[in-house]
Structures are given as C-alpha cells and as structure tokens.
Amino acid sequence: MRVVIADDSGLLRSGLASLLTETGIEVVGQAADATELLAVVDASRPDLAIVDIRMPPTFTHEGARAAVELRAAHPELGILLLSQSLESRYVADLVREHPHRFGYLLKDRVVDVTVLVDALRTISAGGTVLDPDVVSHLLGRREIAEQLLRLSARERDVLALMAEGLSNSAIADRLVIDIKTVETHIARILTKLDLHQTPDEHRRVRAVLTWLRG
Amino acid sequence: MRVVIADDSGLLRSGLASLLTETGIEVVGQAADATELLAVVDASRPDLAIVDIRMPPTFTHEGARAAVELRAAHPELGILLLSQSLESRYVADLVREHPHRFGYLLKDRVVDVTVLVDALRTISAGGTVLDPDVVSHLLGRREIAEQLLRLSARERDVLALMAEGLSNSAIADRLVIDIKTVETHIARILTKLDLHQTPDEHRRVRAVLTWLRG
DNA sequence: CTTGCGATCAGGGCTGACCCTGAGGCGCGA
DNA sequence: TCGCGCCTCAGGGTCAGCCCTGATCGCAAG
Known part of the structure; x- marks a missing residue:
C-alpha cells in the first residue's frame, strides 16, 4: 500500500511516516497544507491519503475541502480523515456522497499504529471506517443544523446578534x-426552531443555545 | 538529555520517541496514563517529562494534575505540557507556582521537531516556554473566571440552570x-457580573454567555 | 454579643419581549 | 399573471422578568 500523509504538524507527519514505514506501508509523500497535498497526490499517485481536517491557511476545514477535490480528481483514491475533535459539516457531506474508500477517525481513538493500519486496510479494500462517536454526533449535529437551515438569511442575521447578547x-x-421588524423576525425564529410557549423555558436563551451549538 | 513521554496515544508517543531519538535525545520511558507516568519517572529519573494534558481516565486534566505531583516529588524535573487546545485552569496555577523548568505548548504550534527540541533545551536549562496565544488566552480566561468567582455557590447553581435555558x-x-428567591439570585448575579441596565444588551443572555465561556 | 454574609421570601411596580393581527412591496417560479 | 416567501412596519395587548424595598433566619468570625 502506498500512502500520502497531510498534516500541518511536521512532528506528527514525520512520526506517522516513520511508524507506517515500519509496518510495511510505503509513505510516498508528505504535505503540510491542502495545496501541497493536491500536488503530491498528483505527482505520486498513492493508494490512499491520510488527511488532517484542519490545515492552513484557516485551520478550519481545509483538509476536508481538499478531500472533496481529491475524490473528484482521483475517484479510486482512498481517504482517511483524522481530526482532533468532531467536525461535522463537511464530513457529513463527504460520507453521504462518497461512502466507499473513506474513513474518518478521531486522533484520540487511534491508540496505536495497529488501529491505524487496520483502518487503512479497510479503506483500501473499498470499505468505510467511522468512529461510533462520530456517527452519533453527526446525527445530533444534523438535527440542529436542519433546524437552523429553516431560517431565512435575515433571520440568521438576527439570531446571530441575539447570540451576542x-x-x-x-x-x-x-x-x-x-x-417591530426585529420582533417579527424573532417570532419567526422561535416558531421555526420549534420553541413554543411553555412555562419552563426561557425561549430566547434556548434559541441562542441552538445557534451556539450549530 | 533524558526524557520521558506521556500521552495516551501510542501512535503519537512512539512517533515522538522515534523523532527525539534521531536528534540525540534519549527517551528513557513512555507512559499511557498519569499513574504510569509517575511510576516511570520514579524508575527512570529523567531530566524532563513531556506530558499531554489530557489523559485517562477522564481525559480532562490528568496530565496537568500529574505534573503537579511530579514537581512535588522531583523538584529538578523539567516539565513540558502539550495540549491540543487551550486549557487554562491547572496550567495557570502550575505556571504561577513553578515558573522554572516548565513549558506549555499547543501541539499545533510544534511544527517540527526543531521547535520541540528547542523548547526542551530551554526548559532543561531552567527556563519557561509558553506559547504567546496561551498567555493571552490565560489572561482573558482569568477575567471571566474571576467574575464567576464572585458568585456564591447558590448563585452559580441558578446561573447554570439559566444557561440550560x-x-x-x-x-x-x-x-x-x-x-422571588430566584429573582433575587438573578439580580445579584447580574450585579456581580457587572451587567447593568443598558438599552443595548439582553442581560440574561449575556450572563448565560459568560457562564458558557467560563 | 455583635456584625456581616448568604439564603430565603414578600409586596408592589415597570417594561422589554413576545404575541396577535394586519398591511404593503419585491422577487421568483409555475 | 398569480401565489408564495421574505422583508418591512404598524397598532394594541399581555406578562415574565427585573427591580426596589423590606424582612427573617442561620452561621461564622471578631
């Protein structure tokens, strides 16, 4: 198996390369950011890319975005996304659209190189590897995201400002x-987020919490 | 320099050990949790311990807690804490009480092994190594923490429930x-958090945000 | 013993938030 | 062209939340 590693941390990249090499997996390239990753994959044609979700320049979802592009350019390429924390937005889309040859693991769950190699083998054979917590979190996040998707752009503007206090x-x-317009937007926000009048809830705070969790 | 590495991720531990060995630093032990760390340090007497803040069983601040114990038992031992994200509570105490032979870096900032080795050298020579973002975040978190410290236990109970909506x-x-008692507590909470009556702020939401950020 | 603090509760008052209902204008798709 | 969604605004009404002021009790420290 020929593998490329993309992670902005040279430390982790090198360490990983060293460990995988010891297991007989050939590391044919390394990349520190998304642009370099695309170039390295083009040049070295690996079987699989191990990609950290967060990479420069924004350290948000550059890795996941690069994975989307990689799949478009190299449909047979296996992809293993690694993340330190649950990142739902792009991953949900990726899994839905490209369930085969795909993996998403939390770094904390890769307790040793065996776990990693097993995942690589599964993905290489055409399968999918997902951490169970990732799955359940995606479902929960999905729910909140869907609620927030009901809001119009203006309503989201208003809710964002509510969430600033x-x-x-x-x-x-x-x-x-x-x-009066603000009140109208807020009324619609509360309705769309299913926050009906109950004696138990402070609905504005609830709406704010939903926003903060979305 | 003789070093011990403590991280629950065997992957990272082994990778790090391999890299440090290549730079001439001797890795005399590895530990997967806090208990094992204390035992390994007792047994191998290293110059310095590289400790991940989050370790089993709770994956919260076991590493930082172990660092406190290490310092008590081995006053000359250098300690480098590594963290994936900013963890303020225990680190602030640790830095204040033991500023020498201490380091705290974000894993993301250790871009290659050189950065790590430089930090280890500084700490080993008696110095302190802190990521600048760590410093400024500690100060900001300090402010919020101090505000929340003004609250009585009951007031904190009430605010926690407010923050659930x-x-x-x-x-x-x-x-x-x-x-009426709830109202009294809330009034005192708003006063203690310096949330005075202004036409611009929804003070309850502000109080909730303060709680969530604390 | 006195004082201060925290927890609890009360009476009474004000207001921002929320709601109901209604209306007009614009853009887009069928 | 028509219907719908979105954005904007209005009149009028209600009430949970916040506030002011006051009071009592228990506990700990000086």
Whole structure:
C-alpha cells in the first residue's frame, strides 16, 4: 500500500511516516497544507491519503475541502480523515456522497499504529471506517443544523446578534430596521426552531443555545 | 538529555520517541496514563517529562494534575505540557507556582521537531516556554473566571440552570425554592457580573454567555 | 454579643419581549 | 399573471422578568 500523509504538524507527519514505514506501508509523500497535498497526490499517485481536517491557511476545514477535490480528481483514491475533535459539516457531506474508500477517525481513538493500519486496510479494500462517536454526533449535529437551515438569511442575521447578547433595540440599530421588524423576525425564529410557549423555558436563551451549538 | 513521554496515544508517543531519538535525545520511558507516568519517572529519573494534558481516565486534566505531583516529588524535573487546545485552569496555577523548568505548548504550534527540541533545551536549562496565544488566552480566561468567582455557590447553581435555558419558574421548581428567591439570585448575579441596565444588551443572555465561556 | 454574609421570601411596580393581527412591496417560479 | 416567501412596519395587548424595598433566619468570625 502506498500512502500520502497531510498534516500541518511536521512532528506528527514525520512520526506517522516513520511508524507506517515500519509496518510495511510505503509513505510516498508528505504535505503540510491542502495545496501541497493536491500536488503530491498528483505527482505520486498513492493508494490512499491520510488527511488532517484542519490545515492552513484557516485551520478550519481545509483538509476536508481538499478531500472533496481529491475524490473528484482521483475517484479510486482512498481517504482517511483524522481530526482532533468532531467536525461535522463537511464530513457529513463527504460520507453521504462518497461512502466507499473513506474513513474518518478521531486522533484520540487511534491508540496505536495497529488501529491505524487496520483502518487503512479497510479503506483500501473499498470499505468505510467511522468512529461510533462520530456517527452519533453527526446525527445530533444534523438535527440542529436542519433546524437552523429553516431560517431565512435575515433571520440568521438576527439570531446571530441575539447570540451576542444584544437587545431587540440594539439589533434594530445594528441592522438599520425598525424594532417591530426585529420582533417579527424573532417570532419567526422561535416558531421555526420549534420553541413554543411553555412555562419552563426561557425561549430566547434556548434559541441562542441552538445557534451556539450549530 | 533524558526524557520521558506521556500521552495516551501510542501512535503519537512512539512517533515522538522515534523523532527525539534521531536528534540525540534519549527517551528513557513512555507512559499511557498519569499513574504510569509517575511510576516511570520514579524508575527512570529523567531530566524532563513531556506530558499531554489530557489523559485517562477522564481525559480532562490528568496530565496537568500529574505534573503537579511530579514537581512535588522531583523538584529538578523539567516539565513540558502539550495540549491540543487551550486549557487554562491547572496550567495557570502550575505556571504561577513553578515558573522554572516548565513549558506549555499547543501541539499545533510544534511544527517540527526543531521547535520541540528547542523548547526542551530551554526548559532543561531552567527556563519557561509558553506559547504567546496561551498567555493571552490565560489572561482573558482569568477575567471571566474571576467574575464567576464572585458568585456564591447558590448563585452559580441558578446561573447554570439559566444557561440550560430554564425559565425562572422552572429554576424555582428545580431548586425547590420560591420564584422571588430566584429573582433575587438573578439580580445579584447580574450585579456581580457587572451587567447593568443598558438599552443595548439582553442581560440574561449575556450572563448565560459568560457562564458558557467560563 | 455583635456584625456581616448568604439564603430565603414578600409586596408592589415597570417594561422589554413576545404575541396577535394586519398591511404593503419585491422577487421568483409555475 | 398569480401565489408564495421574505422583508418591512404598524397598532394594541399581555406578562415574565427585573427591580426596589423590606424582612427573617442561620452561621461564622471578631
């Protein structure tokens, strides 16, 4: 098996390369960022790419984005995404669209090189490898994301400002609209997020929590 | 230089050991959890311990706690804490009480083995190594923590429930107290968190945000 | 013993937030 | 063209939340 490793941490990259080499897996290239990853894969044509989700320049989802491009350019390439924490947005799309030759593991769960090699073998054989916590978290995140997707762009603007702790009048000032408009947006936000009038909940706070978790 | 490595990830531990060995640093032991770390340090008497903050069983601050114990038992031992994210509570105490032979770096910032070795050298020579972002984050977190420290235990109970999105009447039910008592606690919370009456802020949401960030 | 603090509760008042209902304008797709 | 969704705004009403002021009790420290 011929493998490429992409991680902005040279430390981890080199360490990983060293360990995999010891297991007989050939590391044919390394990349520190998404652009370099695409180039290295083009040049070395590996069987599989091990990609850290967070890479420069934004350290957000560059790795996941690069994975999408890799799949487009190299449909037979296996991809193993590694992440330190659960990253739902891009991964959900990736798994849905390309379930084969794909893996997503939390680094914390790769307790030794055996786990990693087993995952690589599964992916290389056409399978899918997902950490169970990843699966259940994706489902939960999906729910919140779907609720937030019901909101119009304007409603999302308003909710974002609510989540900063702004009052209705401050939101009206900020968006240069009338306070009655803010109230209307908020009413629609609460309805779309299924936050109905109950004596137990502070619905505004609930809406804010939903936003913060989305 | 003789070094011990403690990280629950065997992958990272082995990779790190391999890399450090190549630079001439002797890795005299490895540990997968805090208990094992203490035993390995007792047995091998290293110059320095590289410790991941999050280790079993709780994966919260076992590493930082073990560092405190290590310093007590081995005052000359250098300690380098590594973390994937900013962890403020125990580190702030550790730095304040033991500024020498101490380091705290974010794994993301250790871009290659050179950075790591430089840090180890500094610590071994008696110095302190702190990532700049760590410093400024510690200061910011300190501020919020100090505000929350002004609250009485009961006030913190109430604020935690506010942060779950409970209404005042639900909080009263939950804590088996009168709603007037809840109102009194909330008034005191808002005062202690310096959240005064302004037309721009939704103060309850602000209080909740402070809690969530603390 | 006195004082201060925290927890609890009360009476009464005000208001921002939320709601109901209604209306107009614009853009887009069928 | 029509219907729908979105954005905007209005009049009027209700109430949970917040506040002011006051009071009692228990506990710990000086």
